[in-house]
Amino acid sequence: MKRLLATLALTLFAAGTAFAADTLTFPARNGNVTFPHKMHQELLKDCKSCHEKGPGKIEGFGKDFAHKTCKGCHEQMKKGPTRCGECHKK
Template sequence: MKKTAITIAFVATSAFAAHVFAADVFEFPASMGKVTFPHKMHQEMLKDCKKCHENGPGKIKDFGKDWAHKTCKGCHTELKKGPVGCTDCHKK
């Protein structure tokens, strides 16, 4: 019983810590100019990490230009909210 309580506490603490310590803003270098991604804003707005983090918290599998253009731009288009033009994301 004690091991189960400790395991539950550890899992809950780990999930909370991942949420609390996630970076507020990420900057990605890109050939057309850096892309600034407001991570905390997306967390608060979407409330569903799996929209981007298919395999749970952490780095995004296959993240790169193609993934971002398909996933980010696709979500912004679908929600009719957020940048979709090149210079809206890529700042020199």
């Protein structure tokens, strides 16, 4: 768990630059999660949809955030993955 959190923190720190990575990969025990960041930027057009304080690290980001916020948005928009295996790939 500590390794996962350290990896997530490092990944988010690297993504917090002005030119965020096109795709981010988050390691998870039940399969890595690949996040198409650029696609979300182009679709949502407002960083504050996910980043409350603007571009950069998402405060409190982790499994609980993703399962509530990301999945909730996908359900609300009726678009995007909502089942475990749709995000987690082994």
